[in-house]
Structure formats: structure tokens, C-alpha cells
Amino acid sequence: ILNVEQSPQSLHVQEGDSTNFTCSFPSSNFYALHWYRWETAKSPEALFVMTLNGDEKKKGRISATLNTKEGYSYLYIKGSQPEDSATYLCALYPYNQGGKLIFGQGTELSVKP
Amino acid sequence: SQTIHQWPATLVQPVGSPLSLECTVEGTSNPNLYWYRQAAGRGLQLLFYSVGIGQISSEVPQNLSASRPQDRQFILSSKKLLLSDSGFYLCAWSDPGLARDTQYFGPGTRLTVL
Numbered sequence: 001i002l003n004v005e006q007s008p009q010s011l012h013v014q015e016g017d018s019t020n021f022t023c024s025f026p027s028s029n030f031y032a033l034h035w036y037r038w039e040t041a042k043s044p045e046a047l048f049v050m051t052l053n054g055d056e057k058k059k060g061r062i063s064a065t066l067n068t069k070e071g072y073s074y075l076y077i078k079g080s081q082p083e084d085s086a087t088y089l090c091a092l093y094p095y096n097q098g099g100k101l102i103f104g105q106g107t108e109l110s111v112k113p
Numbered sequence: 114s115q116t117i118h119q120w121p122a123t124l125v126q127p128v129g130s131p132l133s134l135e136c137t138v139e140g141t142s143n144p145n146l147y148w149y150r151q152a153a154g155r156g157l158q159l160l161f162y163s164v165g166i167g168q169i170s171s172e173v174p175q176n177l178s179a180s181r182p183q184d185r186q187f188i189l190s191s192k193k194l195l196l197s198d199s200g201f202y203l204c205a206w207s208d209p210g211l212a213r214d215t216q217y218f219g220p221g222t223r224l225t226v227l
Contacts, residue, residue: 043218093214101216105156
């Protein structure tokens with residue numbers, strides 16, 4: 001079973017700072033890598049799905065990259081705002097797992113105004 | 114468009130009491146369905162998933178069970194709750210026809226076992 005590691009566990013930044021977190025995985029045996037954003041008292045919301053080595057996705061100030069050869073994905077937030085405060089989850093959709101996603105523990109981001 | 118409903122939103126139950134959480138999905142057919150739990154200070158843990166009516170796979174041994182009596186209905190149950198069952202329970206669905214399998218989550222149920 002793939003083990004998905006996220007770092008750091010938590011991050012506290014000031015409004016306007018740019019930040020990034022890492023999702024690490026030991027194998028490239030997966031169909032896709034997902035990033036989700038989970039705000040307190042809400043449901044996790046899909047941000048990006050990436051499938052190919054070198055994939056880059058962008059949504060506003062948030063972007064993500066995928067490197068399957070070295071086993072990591074980065075999520076970047078440019079100019080963090082208080083509304084970016086949330087837990088960011090990484091998940092793999094591995095081969096031969098019947099549609100299950102394997103989630104990391106998440107990175108909890110807090111942006112202070 | 115597709116929507117997913119969960120109820121109740123919050124629940125406080127005594128130890129040893131039964132549990133029934135319900136999840137329904139609208140606007141799609143034959144979805145994959147999932148139950149997750151987030152315990153305090155921990156990540157998202159997959160409890161059960163289902164690829165069709167009556168087909169349930171359990172991910173972790175526990176005193177919980179799941180059932181799928183209809184195509185778009187997924188129920189999480191327990192006969193006797195434990196303190197360790199407290200947590201935030203999320204139901205999710207995905208389209209089995211899409212290999213990338215984005216999951217869409219319901220609003221969740223906050224369960225406190227006292």
C-alpha cells in the first residue's frame with residue numbers, strides 16, 4: 001500500500017507571504033495525484049488532479065507541480081490571504097485499488113492578517 | 114448537477130448506544146461511495162467503500178459497519194458506540210468511469226461519544 005507523506009504538518013504565515021508544501025510518495029504506480037482544500041467546518045474540495053510527470057496546474061494564486069520520477073508534488077500559494085487558511089490534502093489514486101484514494105495527513109495552513 | 118447529502122450534521126451519543134448515519138447522492142448513477150473518518154488530531158481515514166449495491170469493502174477492523182441498500186444510498190452503522198468512535202465522518206462519491214476519480218465530499222457529521 002502506498003504511503004503518502006505531507007510536510008510540513010502545519011504552517012503559520014503572514015498575509016502576503018508566499019508558501020509551499022510537499023507531498024511525497026514512494027512509487028509512480030498511480031493513475032493520478034489529487035490536491036484537496038479542506039476549510040474548517042466545510043467539506044474537502046478538489047483543487048487539482050495531475051496525471052503526468054511534469055504536470056503543472058494553476059487556479060488563481062494556487063499552483064501545483066508533479067514529479068513522478070522523484071516522487072513528489074508541490075503546492076504553491078502566492079501572496080497568501082487569510083481565506084487561504086485551511087488544511088491541504090494530497091491523495092494518490094493508485095493502480096489496482098478499486099477506485100480508492102490514499103490520503104496524506106494534510107498540511108494545516110494558517111494565514112494571519 | 115450532482116449533490117451529496119449527509120445527516121445528521123451533529124450527533125452526541127452515549128457509549129454503548131447504536132449509530133446510523135446516512136448519505137445520499139443525487140444526479141449520478143452507480144457511483145462509487147466512501148465513508149471516511151477524521152479523528153481528533155489525525156488525518157482522513159477511509160473506513161468503507163462501495164462499488165455497487167450490496168458491495169462493501171472494509172478498510173479497517175472496527176465496530177462499525179456499512180450498507181448500501183440502494184444505488185445512491187450509503188449507511189454507516191454501529192450496534193454499540195465506543196468513545197474512540199468520536200470524530201468527523203465524511204461521505205464521498207466518485208464517478209467510476211473516470212480513471213482520475215476525483216471524490217466529492219458531503220458536509221460531514223460531527224459525532225461525539227460521551
